Amino acid sequence: MTAAAATPVRSARPAKPRPSLAVPLGVLGFLVLTYWAASEEFGIGFDLPAILGDLTRGAGIIGEILRPDWTFLPATVEPMLETLQMAIIASVIGCATALPVSFIASRVTTPGVAAYFVGRGILNVIRALPDLLYAMIFVAAVSIGPLAGILALVFFNLGVVAKLLSETVDGVDQGPMEAARAAGANRALTIRTGVFPQILPNYVAYSLYVFELNVRASTVIGIVGAGGIGNVLNAQMKFFAYERVGVVIVELFVLVFVIELISIQLRRRLV
Amino acid sequence: MIRFSRASVTYPGGVHALRELDLEIGAGEMVVVVGLSGAGKSTLIRAINGLVPLTEGEVTVEGRSVTRATPRELREIRSRIGMIFQTFNLVKRTTVLNNVLMGRLHATPTWRALLSRYRPEDVEIAMQALERVGIVDKAYVRASNLSGGQQQRVGIARALAQEPRIILADEPVASLDPPTSHVVMRDLQRINRELGITTIVNLHFLDLARVYGERIVGLRGGRLVYDGTGAQADERVFREIYGRSLTADDVLEASPAA
Known part of the structure; x- marks a missing residue:
């Protein structure tokens, strides 16, 4: 035991800091914002009892959906395959484009500051638009059909994969890059040998993930005329043929579930 | 051959x-x-292959200026200089062979390297380099599955695969245990003697420096404070280089392995 510990000297205690106003102000702001959004005079007039009372109104429709008309099944096979094909093609093109873009948009591998900011900027713009909006734009540009859907999904994939991948590149071990540079490699080969093997498992995982998203998204964008099963879904809803809508919904559920199951298994093995 | x-x-x-x-x-x-x-050892070594550019003065290697080289010339100068790192700098996810083939990049057309289709003669050079450090049987093992000492020998093989005139080693044994340190240092010594490759090694353990340094260069605060043989470098010289008295942390072990 030291002398200081045996005879403690009482030194000045630090003053307790004043409590911050940020927390109560934040809570107040949050409450005001919620009232503004829900109130009758400023917002959408949110009324919980009314919603609960209206819940039974859809019972008829839901009942029809729950009794699918399975004779409609054969007619959905081809559009369902078209949806899958759109998803596959869009994934391949989108992910292949995303790879070089992600190297430009990472601080670690970018060829220059200007390229980095341009790349990041373009990616931010691409990701700012939702997939449905892309579908509407391309339906207008190349007319109704799967091509519009594929183009929409390509942009959607590019945005997602390039963003995730460039962040993965940001986090790689830079030692191998230094080794490649010291061995006289140019920029392309430094990336190929020093960075690419490190991000490959993530790249495959992200690609499987957007393929999953594509199957789901291609049904939604089909509703605005971009081909596939979404077209069928849209048409049957317009005819109020809910027994047929039910068939499509069950099919989609099974398809997405199976693809997700396989994809999750594969991805778990990768990373 | 190297001139600052x-x-x-x-x-x-x-x-x-x-x-x-x-x-x-x-x-x-x-x-x-x-x-x-912080004395400038790493900077000195990286100035030789241009990984760190000089702010003043000049470095030449085999009569060619590193300081004024164009990017293409610099890659060519680097292709003759192998480098070994403290943390090995291997791609741990890939095979030992792929790591060593990095040393053949300078001799491989870009399209071949992008597709990872190295020429058989380059693969053979890489295999010979692995043979020289005694781990050719690990060629198809993932680098992450090797021990630290083995990983550093992959690093040495990668440098050798360049068929270099010069090897730079930046604290090559700082991440290794004492017996493995001696194995790696002896590998470097053998390469220097048998292949005649000019070898520059950064070390901070004075006992290792005295055993393996035919010539010792001492840096302090970025200035050259000693340049002489290892035999001449006694404790007084090291106190001068370190600017303080020596401690147990300055030696790798009490009695260096025979």
């Missing part, structure tokens, strides 16, 4: 890593650079 003339490096933060260094290293020499961390 009034070479200075000042980092953006204002740190002077090298100050007006004059140094000549002849072909086939084995030079050990010693100094405390």
